[in-house]
Each structure stands twice: as structure tokens, then as C-alpha cells.
Amino acid sequence: MSPTSVNLKQEQERLEDLYQNIFPFLIQTERALQDVASRGKGMIPEIVNYVIQAGGKRLRPALVVLSAQLGGSQTDDAISVGAASELIHLATLMHDDIVDRAVLRHQKPTAAVEFGDEVAILLGDFLYVEAFSLLAAINDPQLVDLFARATRAMCQGEINQVRRRFTLDLSLSEYLSFIDNKTATLMGAAMKGGARLARLSTDQATALGHFGWNLGMAFQIIDDTLDLVGDEVVTGKTLRTDLANGKLTLPLIWLRDKLEPAEREKFLGYLREPTADSVQHIITWVKDSGAIKEGLRQAANFAQQAKTSLHSFPDSSPKKTLSAIAQYIVTRTR
Amino acid sequence: MSPTSVNLKQEQERLEDLYQNIFPFLIQTERALQDVASRGKGMIPEIVNYVIQAGGKRLRPALVVLSAQLGGSQTDDAISVGAASELIHLATLMHDDIVDRAVLRHQKPTAAVEFGDEVAILLGDFLYVEAFSLLAAINDPQLVDLFARATRAMCQGEINQVRRRFTLDLSLSEYLSFIDNKTATLMGAAMKGGARLARLSTDQATALGHFGWNLGMAFQIIDDTLDLVGDEVVTGKTLRTDLANGKLTLPLIWLRDKLEPAEREKFLGYLREPTADSVQHIITWVKDSGAIKEGLRQAANFAQQAKTSLHSFPDSSPKKTLSAIAQYIVTRTR
Numbered sequence: 001m002s003p004t005s006v007n008l009k010q011e012q013e014r015l016e017d018l019y020q021n022i023f024p025f026l027i028q029t030e031r032a033l034q035d036v037a038s039r040g041k042g043m044i045p046e047i048v049n050y051v052i053q054a055g056g057k058r059l060r061p062a063l064v065v066l067s068a069q070l071g072g073s074q075t076d077d078a079i080s081v082g083a084a085s086e087l088i089h090l091a092t093l094m095h096d097d098i099v100d101r102a103v104l105r106h107q108k109p110t111a112a113v114e115f116g117d118e119v120a121i122l123l124g125d126f127l128y129v130e131a132f133s134l135l136a137a138i139n140d141p142q143l144v145d146l147f148a149r150a151t152r153a154m155c156q157g158e159i160n161q162v163r164r165r166f167t168l169d170l171s172l173s174e175y176l177s178f179i180d181n182k183t184a185t186l187m188g189a190a191m192k193g194g195a196r197l198a199r200l201s202t203d204q205a206t207a208l209g210h211f212g213w214n215l216g217m218a219f220q221i222i223d224d225t226l227d228l229v230g231d232e233v234v235t236g237k238t239l240r241t242d243l244a245n246g247k248l249t250l251p252l253i254w255l256r257d258k259l260e261p262a263e264r265e266k267f268l269g270y271l272r273e274p275t276a277d278s279v280q281h282i283i284t285w286v287k288d289s290g291a292i293k294e295g296l297r298q299a300a301n302f303a304q305q306a307k308t309s310l311h312s313f314p315d316s317s318p319k320k321t322l323s324a325i326a327q328y329i330v331t332r333t334r
Numbered sequence: 335m336s337p338t339s340v341n342l343k344q345e346q347e348r349l350e351d352l353y354q355n356i357f358p359f360l361i362q363t364e365r366a367l368q369d370v371a372s373r374g375k376g377m378i379p380e381i382v383n384y385v386i387q388a389g390g391k392r393l394r395p396a397l398v399v400l401s402a403q404l405g406g407s408q409t410d411d412a413i414s415v416g417a418a419s420e421l422i423h424l425a426t427l428m429h430d431d432i433v434d435r436a437v438l439r440h441q442k443p444t445a446a447v448e449f450g451d452e453v454a455i456l457l458g459d460f461l462y463v464e465a466f467s468l469l470a471a472i473n474d475p476q477l478v479d480l481f482a483r484a485t486r487a488m489c490q491g492e493i494n495q496v497r498r499r500f501t502l503d504l505s506l507s508e509y510l511s512f513i514d515n516k517t518a519t520l521m522g523a524a525m526k527g528g529a530r531l532a533r534l535s536t537d538q539a540t541a542l543g544h545f546g547w548n549l550g551m552a553f554q555i556i557d558d559t560l561d562l563v564g565d566e567v568v569t570g571k572t573l574r575t576d577l578a579n580g581k582l583t584l585p586l587i588w589l590r591d592k593l594e595p596a597e598r599e600k601f602l603g604y605l606r607e608p609t610a611d612s613v614q615h616i617i618t619w620v621k622d623s624g625a626i627k628e629g630l631r632q633a634a635n636f637a638q639q640a641k642t643s644l645h646s647f648p649d650s651s652p653k654k655t656l657s658a659i660a661q662y663i664v665t666r667t668r
Contacts, residue, residue: 043497121455123493125459125489126489129486132482133478141470141471148464159377163377
């Protein structure tokens with residue numbers, strides 16, 4: 001076995017350990033996702049199954065059920081909300097992969113590569129509709145509103161990031177606002193959704209929302225760091241897309257702001273024209289400068305904040321799992 | 335004034351006449367659409383306003399309110415449902431224009447051309463979310479379900495049509511199934527949505543749904559016919575995209591099935607490789623053969639079916655307007 005396939009296996013096992021107590025729930029969520037595929041007509045079932053069966057961490061459904069369990073709820077609605085949050089996530093991935101010109105996702109060609117951009121656009125739309133159908137069937141307009149706000153934020157975050165491509169003076173706070181919208185808000189909504197199903201108090205729901213939000217911030221900073229220095233075999237997706245698309249992420253912003261004017265000009269020159277050569281220069285620079293460590297450090301801070309948000313809850317199995325997920329997020333390699 | 339600008343003005347006046355009695359409602363719908371734009375952050379308001387202010391016939395909101403009025407309802411919810419149906423329509427147009435590589439819509443560059451494919455993809459997503467938010471706020475899961483089904487059908491119809499591009503033996507029934515999903519189902523949902531707001535009986539709601547569905551079939555056949563022989567200045571959008579994208583529509587299918595084998599081979603050759611020259615040959619052939627007349631005839635049949643669906647309703651101002659819209663649809667030039 002090569003070192004990367006060992007890593008891949010270890011990662012899978014770590015995630016399975018984490019999910020041990022919610023396994024029956026996750027199986028039901030998979031069934032709900034497969035139901036979505038089978039409700040489609042024509043080519044739809046095949047294409048939806050391709051996307052669902054590609055895998056993924058199912059992190060958002062896990063957050064929904066753990067949050068609901070933390071509030072003592074065992075309602076079946078958690079399956080719908082979990083499946084809906086995963087469908088929203090899958091829909092944004094399909095559209096983002098077109099936007100970022102990525103070719104690989106979960107060790108397989110992206111849907112856009114496999115079926116064409118047109119089909120990937122329309123299938124993403126289909127998944128959004130399915131997600132909001134599942135949510136609406138629960139008959140709680142505030143639940144729909146929660147996920148509508150999160151999805152709206154995701155679209156806005158992504159549009160604003162696209163419009164600021166190759167903006168080399170992008171500030172750290174702009175970057176943080178992008179990832180807040182793109183990732184953290186949906187994870188916050190997944191936790192708040194679970195809290196709502198468990199009829200937790202506003203304070204408790206807010207605390208759980210903070211957990212999800214901070215987890216999402218940590219998650220995206222790690223994702224962006226892996227995009228720079230990760231292994232495509234382990235992550236199973238196209239990397240270095242941020243550089244190719246002129247998207248400045250935390251390690252790049254941190255390094256830029258640390259450089260002397262002359263060095264900075266050289267660095268910005270590489271960013272401005274991302275060829276294979278300049279990308280290699282940037283990656284070496286980023287690694288040697290401590291920028292990756294800084295990314296990991298800031299991600300760990302957010303993960304710590306996430307754990308702190310759980311303080312007011314008594315010890316329990318779901319609380320322990322949530323803390324372990326926060327730990328996993330910042331040490332994952334894919 | 336050139337003949338085309340006279341036509342354009344006449345068309346606008348015809349539509350204004352039709353909408354005379356629902357003008358206050360349509361103004362409120364425009365405000366609801368502008369609210370969607372102003373709720374956005376960053377670049378969103380500018381881009382949403384570009385799309386909204388481009389205009390359009392606002393046919394779906396008109397159907398919602400006329401259907402509700404036919405049932406004696408004056409509820410404000412019709413504004414939300416009308417705006418939602420228009421947002422779904424606008425979102426599909428944005429995504430379809432990317433899929434079809436169209437450059438012009440409502441006399442202006444398409445959103446994809448103006449802001450880039452990436453932004454157009456994400457903005458379409460944003461509009462879908464806004465639409466389902468508006469619907470969910472009414473707190474009637476069946477209403478959400480009605481529009482979710484229609485939107486799902488639209489995505490499926492479009493995907494299946496994309497996957498059958500350059501399928502030169504496409505049957506008439508396959509074509510009719512595409513336009514059923516793409517267009518007729520949403521117009522049916524608009525009418526059924528209005529009926530639901532007015533708490534009409536199942537039979538009455540079904541009759542109004544049939545009106546919308548048949549109107550949609552007529553509308554799309556005319557749209558596809560105008561794509562072949564229309565005037566880009568009058569329609570204000572890129573034409574001949576169906577031929578360029580290998581999409582067989584009613585006049586083409588009708589003509590193909592009427593031709594002798596040798597002639598048919600020649601015709602299919604033109605369709606197989608749509609150059610400027612072959613497109614010109616096809617259009618002349620289609621015009622001379624009576625295929626356009628056949629398209630208009632079949633559209634008129636559906637429009638007649640639509641009117642027949644209103645039989646059981648007593649005469650009233652909204653009924654008169656709906657009949658006039660069915661008439662307008664099949665005689666429009668844009």
C-alpha cells in the first residue's frame with residue numbers, strides 16, 4: 001500500500017469511529033437521498049446517483065442529528081432536514097465545480113466533466129428544489145427560512161468571491177466574510193435546524209448555531225489550506241484551483257502582508273499569472289514561510305471556539321461526538 | 335419608425351390592454367421583485383435589478399392573480415405567489431441562456447454575457463431560493479409542493495432535452511413531453527396556485543390548471559416557431575439557438591416526417607451540421623413547406639383547449655382576460 005492509500009484508509013476509519021453512534025441515522029439519510037434520485041424521470045436517477053454515491057463526509061446531516069440528540073429529540077424529521085442540508089451542499093458543489101473548472105471530486109470526475117456543464121447546472125437546480133421540498137414538507141416555515149437564508153448567503157458569498165478574483169489586495173476580513181457565507185452559515189443552520197426539531201431554547205439554539213458556524217470557519221480554512229498543499233490522491237479532488245482562479249485564501253493573505261515591498265511585488269507577480277511554474281513557486285514559498293502553520297493555527301482557534309460553544313450543555317454522547325468532530329476537522333488530510 | 339419598431343410598440347400596447355384590470359397587482363409584484371433585489375448583499379442588488387428590469391411579459395404572475403380573482407380571492411398572498419412564479423421563470427431563463435449559449439434577451443445582453451457564466455449560475459440559484467422562501471412564508475406546504483413539482487419538471491425536461499440534442503429521429507411525442515415539462519407545467523402551477531389561494535374546489539382548480547397547461551403548450555410551440563422564423567429585433571433575444579444546439583422542434587419534426595427519403599436525408603444533413611448556410615436552407619425550407627403554418631395551427635389548438643377549460647366558469651372580467659391572453663399567445667410576434 002502506498003503512503004497515500006494508507007492515509008486515505010486511516011481518514012475513512014477516523015470518520016467511521018466518529019459516526020459510530022449515529023450510524024443508523026446516516027443510513028436512513030442515505031435512503032432519503034436515494035429516494036430523491038428514484039423520484040426523478042429520464043436520465044435523472046442515473047445522474048443523481050452518480051453524485052450521491054460519490055460519497056462525501058455527510059458532515060451536515062451528522063450535525064443536524066447530533067444537535068437534535070443533544071436536545072433529546074429522536075424525531076424522524078431530522079432525516080429530512082439532514083438530507084436537505086446535504087442536498088443543498090451537493091447542489092452548491094456541482095455549481096462551484098463548474099465555476100472553479102474543477103475536474104475531480106471524491107476520486108471521480110465532477111458531474112460537470114462526466115455529464116457536461118449544462119446537465120450539471122440543471123441537476124444542481126433539481127437538487128435545490130428537492131432540498132426545499134423536503135424542508136417545506138415539515139410544515140415549519142421558520143425551518144425553511146433558516147436554510148433559505150443559509151443558501152442565499154452561499155450564493156452571495158460565491159458571487160462576491162467570483163467578482164473579487166485576482167483582487168490581490170483582498171483583506172483578511174473580506175476573505176473571512178466569503179467563507180462565513182460560503183460554508184460557516186450552512187453548518188450553523190444544520191445545528192440550528194437540529195436544535196429547532198428538539199425545541200431547544202433560543203439561547204441553546206444560538207450556542208449550537210455558534211458551534212456549527214465556528215466549525216464551518218475552521219473547515220473552510222483547512223479546505224483552502226489543503227487546496228494549496230494537499231495531496232490530490234488523498235483529497236480526491238482537483239487542487240490548486242484557488243490559485244488558478246485568482247482566489248486569495250488565508251495562507252496567501254497572511255504571507256503577502258508579512259513580505260517586504262520588493263518580495264511582495266515578486267509574490268504578487270506569481271499570483272497575477274498562475275502558470276505551472278509560478279504556482280510551484282508560490283507553494284514552496286507558502287510552505288517555507290510558515291503560512292500553512294498560520295492557517296492551521298487560525299483553523300484550530302475556530303475549532304476551539306466551536307467546542308467552547310458547547311460548555312453549557314451537560315456531558316453526553318452527542319456532545320462528545322461534536323467535540324471529536326471539531327478535533328477531526330482541523331487534523332483531517334482530506 | 336422602422337416596421338419592426340412599429341411591431342414592437344404594437345405588441346407592447348396589446349399586452350398593456352390585456353393587463354389593464356390587473357395593473358395595480360402587477361405593480362405590487364414588481365415591488366416584491368425589487369424587494370428581492372434590495373435584500374441582497376454586495377453585487378447582488380445590481381445584478382438582480384439588471385435581470386428584473388430587463389422586463390418580460392410577467393405572464394405567470396398575471397395567471398396567478400387572474401386565477402385567484404376568478405375564484406373571488408383578493409388576497410395579498412397572490413403577490414408572493416406571482417413574484418415566486420416569476421422568480422422561478424427568471425432563474426430558469428438565466429440557466430437556459432447559459433445552456434443554449436444565447437447572448438440576447440429582452441433586447442439586452444443575457445446575464446451570462448453581462449456578468450459571466452459563473453455569476454449567472456449562482457444568481458439563478460439565488461432567485462430559486464428567493465422564490466421558495468416567498469412560497470414557504472405563506473405556510474401552506476401544498477403550495478410549495480405545487481411549485482416544487484413544476485420546477486423539478488422544468489429541470490428534468492431541460493436535462494432530457496440537452497441529452498437528446500442532435501437526436502434527429504426525435505419523435506413528436508418526445509418533443510411534446512419536453513415542452514410539457516419545460517413550460518406548460520409551471521403555467522399550470524401558476525393557475526393552480528391562484529385557485530388554491532381562492533380555495534376553489536378540486537374540479538375547478540383542475541380546470542384552471544388545464545387552462546395554464548394548454549396555454550403553456552401553445553406558448554412554447556409559438557416560441558419554438560419564432561426561434562426559426564422570428565425577428566431578433568422584435569423578439570429581443572437570440573434566435574436560431576435551437577438549430578445551433580441541435581434541438582428539434584415541432585415545425586422541424588413535422589417537415590422531416592413529410593419528406594421523401596432522399597429529400598429527408600438532405601434535410602437531416604443540414605440539421606446535423608448547423609452552419610450559417612445550412613441554417614438558411616432549413617429556414618427557407620421550413621417556411622415554404624407550410625411547417626410554420628402547422629406550428630401555428632397546433633399552437634392554436636392548444637390555445638383553444640385552454641379557452642375550453644374555462645367553460646364551467648361564469649362570465650367575468652378575469653375570465654375574459656384569460657381568454658384574451660390565450661388569443662394573444664398564438665398571435666404574438668415576440
